[in-house]
Amino acid sequence: MEKIVRVECHHCGESLTHPEKTVAGSPALHFKAIEKGTNGPKVDIFLSAKFNDFRKAGHKFPKGTVVRLFCPHCEEEFKSSALKCATCGENLIIVHSENGTLNITGICRTVGCLKHKTNEELPTEPPIASA
Numbered sequence: 001m002e003k004i005v006r007v008e009c010h011h012c013g014e015s016l017t018h019p020e021k022t023v024a025g026s027p028a029l030h031f032k033a034i035e036k037g038t039n040g041p042k043v044d045i046f047l048s049a050k051f052n053d054f055r056k057a058g059h060k061f062p063k064g065t066v067v068r069l070f071c072p073h074c075e076e077e078f079k080s081s082a083l084k085c086a087t088c089g090e091n092l093i094i095v096h097s098e099n100g101t102l103n104i105t106g107i108c109r110t111v112g113c114l115k116h117k118t119n120e121e122l123p124t125e126p127p128i129a130s131a
């Protein structure tokens with residue numbers, strides 16, 4: 001069965017699943033993004049919510065750009081964690097699942113990578129540190 005990642009903002013509790021937008025026919029996770037080291041402007045970025053589907057839509061950053069991701073509702077930043085992306089080595093951001101379980105999802109901040117995965121591949125008690 002196809003696995004859909006559903007996550008929420010740890011700050012305001014709002015769902016990051018966009019109510020209408022889809023990526024390649026699947027529900028989309030909505031973030032605001034700016035290029036790391038700049039002050040914006042914040043642009044919309046949509047990641048496929050399908051597990052192991054790394055397609056995305058919205059603003060196109062050059063491949064390899066590292067972005068900072070923000071909640072589209074309260075604009076709070078999702079801080080990077082101490083966990084590294086297994087593919088590119090960038091620090092992952094950690095977002096919480098919607099259903100109140102301890103499931104977490106790690107999202108890579110590198111455009112062209114932007115992997116997301118569930119805690120099946122992450123420690124169950126992640127060291128959530130800001131960077």
Ligand SMILES: [Zn+2]
Binds near residue numbers: 009012071076
């Ligand atoms: Zn929020």
Ligand SMILES: [Zn+2]
Binds near residue numbers: 087088089109
């Ligand atoms: Zn990566």
